[in-house]
Amino acid sequence: MLVFYLAALDSDDDKNKFEYIYRKYYRFMLHTAAGIIKNPTLAEDAVHETFVQLLRGIDTLRIDNERALKSYLYMVTRERSIDFLRKWERRRGAQPDYESLAAALDNYAEPEEVALTNLQLDKAIALLDEMPLIYRQTLVLRVKGYSIREIAKITDSSESNVKTRIHRARAMLLKSFEEQAE
Numbered sequence: 001m002l003v004f005y006l007a008a009l010d011s012d013d014d015k016n017k018f019e020y021i022y023r024k025y026y027r028f029m030l031h032t033a034a035g036i037i038k039n040p041t042l043a044e045d046a047v048h049e050t051f052v053q054l055l056r057g058i059d060t061l062r063i064d065n066e067r068a069l070k071s072y073l074y075m076v077t078r079e080r081s082i083d084f085l086r087k088w089e090r091r092r093g094a095q096p097d098y099e100s101l102a103a104a105l106d107n108y109a110e111p112e113e114v115a116l117t118n119l120q121l122d123k124a125i126a127l128l129d130e131m132p133l134i135y136r137q138t139l140v141l142r143v144k145g146y147s148i149r150e151i152a153k154i155t156d157s158s159e160s161n162v163k164t165r166i167h168r169a170r171a172m173l174l175k176s177f178e179e180q181a182e
Contacts, residue, residue, distance in 0.1 A: 014058045021054065021063065025070065029077045036081040037088075046084040050077045060153040068144055075140050079133065127176045131169060138162055139169035 029050060033043035053076060054061065063069055128136050134155070141151045148166075152159045 011059075017061065017063055018055070018058050021061070021069070021073070022051065025073050028070070029073055032074055032077045033081040033084075036078065037085050042084065042088060043081070046081040047077065049084060050080040053080065057154050060150060062150075065145075071144055072141070075137075075144075079137070082129070083133075127173055130176075131172055135165050135169035135172065138165040139173075142166050 026047070029047050030043060033046040033050075034040060037043045037046060050073075061069070061072075128140075131139075138151055138155060141154060142148075146154070148159050148162050151157075151162045155162065157165075
């Protein structure tokens with residue numbers, strides 16, 4: 001499959017970067033998707049969709065910071081897997097089991113996430129899942145340390161749109177946390 005992905009890229013630098021990500025993180029991404037989807041074949045399809053998304057933004061991806069890259073790949077794989085699961089459930093006409101999905105997401109233990117208690121993490125995940133994708137993705141990229149300019153390139157938006165999305169996403173989270181606290 002790697003050959004097909006590489007054929008879609010023009011520059012040798014992009015090909016080398018993509019091959020590095022594929023070879024180093026494919027199993028990690030598959031494990032992440034399988035933890036959410038619970039079906040190995042569908043998990044592979046979700047990972048494929050994730051790699052197709054990565055192809056589109058490969059020139060803006062930074063591979064110099066392993067920790068940030070792994071967190072970003074986790075986020076993108078998780079988003080694609082959840083979207084894929086939702087589409088699959090709609091096709092089958094069944095209602096998804098969001099409680100087991102949330103439990104699967106709790107299995108990822110990075111130092112940033114350990115700082116939150118499990119209850120806060122559950123609330124944060126639920127709130128982020130309810131947020132529109134463009135706001136969620138923009139906010140998560142900003143939290144991971146990407147600059148406004150980098151986020152604009154990744155999301156193919158203007159810098160002012162990125163700032164507006166970050167502001168709105170924070171406002172949505174704050175409002176949701178305040179409503180749950182009451």
